[in-house]
Structures are given as structure tokens and as C-alpha cells.
Amino acid sequence: MNRHLAALAVGAASLVALAFLLLPIVAIFAHTSPAHLVHQLSNPVVRDAFIVSVKTSVIAQVLIILFGTPAAYLLASRRFPGHALAVTLVELPLVLPPAVAGIGLLAAFGRFGLLGSSLHTLGVTLPFTQTAVTIAVAYVASPLYVRQAIAAFEATDPNLAAASRTLGAGPVRTFFRVVLPLARGGLIAGLALSFARGLGEFGATIMFAGSLQRVTQTIPLAIYAEFDQNFSATLAMSGVLVLVSVLLLLALRIGLTWQRSTSTTSPSLFGLSHSN
């Protein structure tokens, strides 16, 4: 009897949890027809926001890969004094409230900021530019990629890299021909997470880059700006973001499965260890 009651409670709780998570997403699509959604995509505000979001996100993710991958490899393969501190610092923007990130970026890169004031005398002013949006996106999204990349590199079998070296390949060749292919699934998963977080960036962007159509107004900023003006446009943009998120989530799953099949040990998502 007790067992049945427990099963019932678990089932009911799961149902509530699932319904709670799905209802807002269902509501977005219930409020608007697919034809209307497509029609709204030709709305200039929606179109411009889409272009700004894609452009800034792609540049930010390229920068994250270029700088984040070597950093993650270093943190995964070497142990040095302050290693744990470095990993913690990499993860900090992940838990930082976006508004705090925005203030930090202004204090650092603003016209009178720590670094920004020197840049300003050189004739470079960042706030209110598309570069500022890219910086905000890169700042909040990069920890998701770097963490996942560290886990992916740690999961690669060190014996394979060692074998490559004994067979005469240099460290660079070994990295690109052995380590990177082994870790690629995890890296793709990290990139998917990072991309999703970057696309949704709001707080740091509105504080550091402002909001101007065609320049700095990303999809989330446009959703906020249009909320009182054109509710159906906000639903259309939200619908697009939901679809993109689903695709990114699929990429994440595929990436993780791929990683599991290429590396000898299982990588971890969010640093939590899998029990195999």
C-alpha cells in the first residue's frame, strides 16, 4: 500500500514538474499560428534583431573557440599552483547575475572604465556598439564552453596522446590529430550550450551595449522592447528562440553521445561525473 502511495506521489510530482516546464512553451505557440509566426519574421524589428543576434553570437562563439579551447586544454592537461582557483574563476561568470556582469563590463570597458578609459583615448569607445554586444555575449557564454571543453579534454585517454608522441608526432600535431578529434563531441556539446546562453543574453547587453534597432538590439532585447507595442511580434521572436533552443539541445545530445563513443571514459556535463 505504502509502495503504491509512493509511486503515485512520484508520478504526480513528475507530472507537475513536466507540465510546469512545458506550459509556457506550449502557450507561446498556442497564442500564435505558424502562418502568423512566419509573417512576423518579415517585420523589420524582428528581422533586424535576428541579424544582430546571429552576427554577434557567431563572432562571440568564434572568439570563445579560439581563446577558450587552448585555455581549457591547458587547465585539463596541466596541474599547477592556483589551478583550482583558475578553474573557479573561469566558472564565475556562469553564476554571476547578468546585471552584475553588465556593471562589471561597464566598469572595465566603459568610457571611464579601467581599460575603457585607455581605449577611449586611443579613439575606441565600446559601449553602445555591436562590439559591446559581442563582448557581453562572450563574457556570459564562454564559461559554458570552457567548462565542457575541460571535461572533454580530461576524458580523452592520455595513453593515445602519449602513443602519438612516441610515434614521432609533435605536440601540435598530436593535439590536432589525436586530442581534438577525441574531444570533439564534448566540444560541440559545450559550443551548443554556450551558443544557447549567448543567444538569450539580456541583462549584461542592455546595461553595457544599450538597445538600438539594427545596431545593438538582439532578439531578447527586441522581445522586451516590443512587449507593450506588438505582442504578436514578441511571440514570434520567442517562438524562433524556442525552436533554435531545441536545435541546440539536439546538437548538445548528439555531441555528448559522440564524445562517449570516441573517448574511453565518459565526459561529464556540468562537471558532474557519470557513473558508468
Added chain:
Amino acid sequence: MGFLAAVHLTVFAAASLTNVFPKIASSPSYSFGGSNMLAAQIEQGAPADVFASADTKLPAQLHAKGACGTPVVFTRNAVVIVVPRSNPGHIRSVTDLTRRGVKIDVAATGVPVGNYTTKVLRTLHLLGAVTKNIVSRETDVRSVLSKVALGEADAGFVYSTDAKTVAGKVTVITLPARAQPNVRYAACVVATTHHRSTAQAFVHGLLRSSAQAKLRAAGFLSLP
């Protein structure tokens, strides 16, 4: 006023009322923001008892839709230009805003102060020239103010009462009298309130001499 404290009112009020409303009545919970955003939230069913807007248009629209009671005009304000204390854009008058490269921050269209800004610039025949220099359209007047107070924007359009809240950080440039819009604030009781009489008392309380004195002390203009 004991009955005012007995029930807990939720007041949605224009961002420019952030400092003064808690001084007029400390017991309600306040949600401050762009009046247009608050009006949209009320239309979507947000549980507000009172709506206080930085214009008369939004309460009138809600009233026409049956979403709130008859609006009561309770105070006035003036639109001004603020520049950072260090004045990096070297702005002395509204015409300086047309100079190339000046960074101007305004509130978005739909936000009352954003609408007033457009009106001012249109009256002065500067709308096209100034629009080219706009670097951001903020969601409420206080966001404009903070970007100017931080020195990131060279100039912004806010209410004179907002400028007073960061007096040491910004310099005020007043607009030519002929361009000054008639900024009137109106409040109404939200139709879905469960505390109608208390909400009504709050709205009418704004017209009492004690509330009016606090509004004047904050720099709001008295009713004609």
C-alpha cells in the same frame, strides 16, 4: 489612514516616481518601470491595484478597454536634457545635439518620456538630425539617466525630477519654453483590484495637500 495600512496595496508606477511615492505612502508594494511596460502587464492581468503613469494616454487607453477606472491627473513634470558633469560631448544647448558623433540616449517609443522626446525634437525641427546620433533606446527614464550619470552617453532626455536624484553627477540643460511638452501624470484604480476602496483612497490621496507638498519638494510641478 489606518485602513490604508490594513490591506496591502500593489502600486504600478512610472519609473520617475521611484523616489517620491514611497515618501508619500510607505505601506504599498511598488513596482516601478516604464509606464508602457506596466500598462502592458496590467492588460495581461498583472495583480496591480493602482496604476500611476507618466502620461495621461496610457491610463486613458486602459480605461477605454475597461481595465482601469477613471484616470485622475495628479502632478506635472518637465522634460530636460542631462549631460554628464564632465560634459564629454561639450553640449550647451539642444542644437548641440545635432553635432556629428554626439552620443544621445533616449527612452524607447511608447515609453512616455520617449514620446515626449520625439515631440520636443519635432517642435524644434531637430528630429531627423538628432535621431542620427541616438545610440540607445532605453526601457524607462531611469535607464537613460544612469547611462548619462555614468558618463557613457553624452546626453539624454529625462524629467527634471530625475536629474535631481543624481544632482552631483549630471548637469541640466533646460529646453526652450515653446518646445516644453505638457507632461501630466495620471493614476487610476485597476479594474481587477480586490481592494477597490483602499486603491481609490490612494489615488485621491495623491491630490491631498500633504502628498502634493512631497511631490513639489521632489521637483514635480503643481497642477494648474
